[in-house]
């Protein structure tokens with residue numbers, strides 16, 4: 001159930017919230033998905049995990065394989081058709097759902113798919129959007145006694161326009177010291193297939209970003225996308241930097257009782 | 261004298277070379293950073309002019325709307341432009357491609373028996389390699405913008421729309437002036453220093469002699485106003501004014517997308533361009549001319565209206581918006597890829613984000629690896645769209661161009677990438693298949709960590725570690741613990 005917000009529960013209708021964990025979190029970062037579950041339950045949301053879910057199709061779309069993406073998008077709309085909100089701990093995947101699914105549906109030539117996309121896309125929200133806009137909370141009762149710096153990932157920043165929602169959430173975490181990241185809005189260089197197709201440029205961008213992160217003196221680099229954090233974390237550990245990368249959801253899920 | 265971009269390698273290859281040039285990267289970061297800051301301050305100023313604080317966005321919408329209207333009625337606008345130019349004494353030529361346009365300019369030059377022309381910076385003449393075509397006919401074309409002069413004298417290629425010599429520093433420029441100016445005109449003084457004012461002074465002396473000598477000039481145009489037949493050139497140094505007024509004969513090569521229906525509609529564009537481009541409220545020189553003015557300025561005026569792929573781009577539903585471009589270079593200055601690779605890596609006079617879409621749109625995809633590599637030269641971060649004064653959604657066009665590259669290359673033996681994408685899509689459209697695959701994700705990463713030199717992996721692992729191998733997928737955890745509701749015998753979350 002969802003307390004408050006613009007879609008509160010009524011007698012007739014219990015608001016249904018699904019977690020879209022994303023393929024990368026499913027395979028490599030289960031702890032991020034677990035953190036979202038912990039966090040939302042603490043806030044009174046009984047989040048479901050429809051097991052048919054797979055991926056947002058962005059890897060195919062961004063590489064130019066729109067036709068290959070059609071069945072993936074079809075699976076997405078079928079999986080989440082019955083939910084009022086789909087929450088995902090990824091600005092990039094939310095961006096892909098909201099901005100690219102229609103491209104794919106148009107390509108499929110199937111008006112039914114276009115209609116289904118028009119239904120599910122706007123209901124897909126990135127975690128910080130769901131917390132701030134739907135639940136109406138900026139203090140999620142978290143405790144995280146570390147200095148962190150925040151990198152706003154490009155898709156959450158520019159595709160979704162999450163603005164300062166993640167910062168507001170972080171600023172309300174007890175024990176946490178938030179340090180400014182100079183040039184924060186510049187891309188980290190991941191870019192999906194870009195990281196491989198243009199590896200040299202991607203690395204050059206990642207190295208510059210990593211240097212700025214280290215210069216802040218923070219212990220932890222936080223972002224809302226594990227894809228970008230995989231890239232930056234890879235650069236940071238290769239350089240034996242002392243900075244750890246942690247997903248926003250994991251910080252927001254941490255409490256004094258739980259581990260941090 | 262300047263080289264052409266023909267035969268450039270694919271973007272990733274060209275980029276690697278540029279990334280190794282520390283001087284270039286330093287110059288680029290400094291120059292783009294400075295222009296970025298100036299631009300942002302002016303946008304704040306515009307936004308502060310109204311209580312709502314949205315004036316800049318309104319201006320962008322207005323600019324985009326003007327160009328969109330012009331493009332959607334392009335045929336009518338061009339006919340009107342032609343009629344008004346002719347009525348004002350200009351001669352109008354239509355050129356389908358580079359060869360036709362170059363031949364027209366050469367013919368005019370020959371008709372007047374000139375063996376040199378002065379030029380005001382024009383990207384379109386670089387697009388068609390006019391200088392080389394004229395040189396082949398024995399006609400020298402002198403660039404008169406300071407930066408273009410540096411590029412031309414240095415025998416190299418422009419790397420930035422607005423700052424073509426951004427890859428050169430002061431000391432290099434001094435050397436180029438000392439070595440090369442004497443070959444084409446007035447030499448640089450022997451005691452030349454690398455003080456910017458002294459360098460500019462030497463360029464001024466050198467160019468002034470060429471302006472007074474030349475009988476014919478070649479220009480482009482930033483805008484062509486249909487309802488009066490007026491061409492507009494916007495510039496910073498006054499060399500444009502010289503070229504447009506001193507010689508007897510003026511030939512302007514104008515891409516057909518430059519048309520603006522009316523003077524009124526020029527207004528938002530003239531406010532957007534200098535702010536986005538040089539970070540100035542107004543550019544120092546705006547020249548406008550309408551055909552021939554008897555007894556004043558060039559007495560023979562030609563206008564070459566050039567297609568060269570523009571109608572192809574116009575037919576592309578998603579890509580069409582690229583023709584709104586007013587060549588301000590804001591997208592270059594905010595692009596993190598461009599900031600590191602510079603312009604040469606794009607292998608075209610149109611580099612950066614706009615180049616990554618405009619080149620494939622003008623040339624078509626599927627027959628040149630270099631062109632096909634350009635839509636992939638972006639992390640899709642979206643900084644370009646945010647900066648573009650005419651709201652060109654470059655990331656969406658990039659993705660669409662990638663799809664066109666993939667489609668054009670379909671047929672024949674599928675590439676490794678295509679097979680991987682097909683396999684990936686098959687796995688990702690069925691959760692059971694995906695779950696099966698995930699069981700091997702840990703194995704995959706452990707294997708990859710052992711063999712970082714594996715083809716396909718090397719790009720990632722050369723400077724980046726792989727993440728820790730997972731012990732359990734999220735979906736397996738959810739199943740095992742009923743979404744965390746059943747006590748977890750392993751005692752902890754991963």
Ligand code: SF4
Nearest residue numbers: 585586588589591648
């Ligand atoms: S695409 Fe937009 S930002 Fe880039 S040069 Fe053209 S008008 Fe300027």
